[in-house]
Amino acid sequence: MLTRDHGPQPLRWIGRSTLRAVGAFAPVVITAGTLGNSGDLIVSQHHRMFLYQRNRSQHVKTSELLVQAKHLVDGENVFLREGGFVDYLSLVFDRHEIIYAEGICAESLMVNDATLSRLPEDMAEEVKTRFPGLSQNQHFGTEAGRMVLDEIGTAAFYKNTRAG
Template identity: 30%
Template sequence: MPDVAPAKPADPAVSFLPNGAAPVRSTPCFTPGTMVTTQRGECPVEHLTVGDRVITRDNGMQPVRWIGKTQMFLYDFQADPHLLPVFIRQGAFGKGLPERDMMLSPNHRVLVANERTALRFREREVLVAAKHLTTHGVHTVQSSGTTYIHFMCDRHEIVLADGIWTESFQPEDHSLKGIGNAQRLEIFEIFPDLKTAAGRAAYGAARSTVTGSELTESAAQAAVV
């Protein structure tokens, strides 16, 4: 009987994208020009480097462990308009926040909080994707291209960007599908536990996420902290 070589274990990166499918690219991301608050003061997100320490809402200064960038072109947005960035006008959330015009990818989550969210969701602070915010001054914009930038810490963090609290990268199954194999392998090298479903589940969200189906108009307009 001929020798049969043992089957190789599935590549944890490739297993996210069966049959060679292209990345989903719906990952939560910042765009160039967003000012992230670090130990050195505000820094454009595109100038962050691994090891920089960013201010977090829950855990003080935390080092950036990984940074990923995805170039988006006009043809990407023409093929998938749902990937177009969301524009947030300076002051759209009141009290002068955000401190300047900013753009986020549609699935990038922002921290919102007030009595309405507490009553509706029994949590005062929740995360809401930019595409679900209905505040005046927030809307999807046409774009001929941009760079979507994401960075990751040792845990999912709430970080300060353009004066508002928003999220760092969270390696959920869906978000990992949104990046290329090379970036996934980089993450798995830094965080080997994320190769398993249990490891990804352990890297929990900093706050509960409110989805579009759960939102009411009043909750979607909740003030950003």
């Protein structure tokens, strides 16, 4: 599979879990074009998108950020879809990677204690069984939280005209 920084990499595992789409498991929908994505992208609330910030703020000293999808929710261009069921797929590589989904950059599953604790129990157990002792480091060190995004404004990342 093509990765942003390391070219083609072997995919070690694909996990799939079907969950009720409520509360913490309700997916985030990033509508087509919002971040430059070619189609609607549906991800978990904790899934981090790789965003490039053209105009750096005083709070963020880098132009490349990982942002949890739930922090991008604005109710219009990016929203929670409650109700029904959702299938989540998790991709594991030898290391944490930035991959492409609907033409934009998103992270692969980073295998470590913090991320495994957020997965459904059966999926977390399968990852631990398949990859005993695997603990991946974050692809790079800058993650933007809610306070930084409030300062920057999520619309600063939007690519389509209706989002600005």
